[in-house]
Amino acid sequence: MKILRELIEAGDPLVQQAVEALRQYHAAQSAGAPAKDIERLRCNAESLFQAVNEYQRCSLGGLPSTRH
Template identity: 55%
Template sequence: MDDLQEKMVLGEPLMQQAIEALRRYHQARDTLAPIEEVERLRVVAESLFQAISQYQLRALGGHSATCH
């Protein structure tokens, strides 16, 4: 397995978490859950997708704005 493919495979669990968080957000929004819960789920999903973006940028040799 080449280095890039290995890095993408290593990022897969985070991608799955983000997709699941987005599903939970959409489900809460569609079932008219309390607005605070919908907003919380939106923030969680957005945060996870931002983390994926930063990971992939670093994996491709770019530089992200922050690295925690």
């Protein structure tokens, strides 16, 4: 379990970025920001959460979702 905890903690800054991006997205929605800004924030949050998912998958020995 120690190794799993270390892997999760190593990805913590990325998780924090993703959560902050989601907060910004929701704040923009609540504030009635222009649709263009809301969509940009949504895409940013989604991209960061996908990066978190990919990092965790690879860290736990899984294959990346795309192969280049």
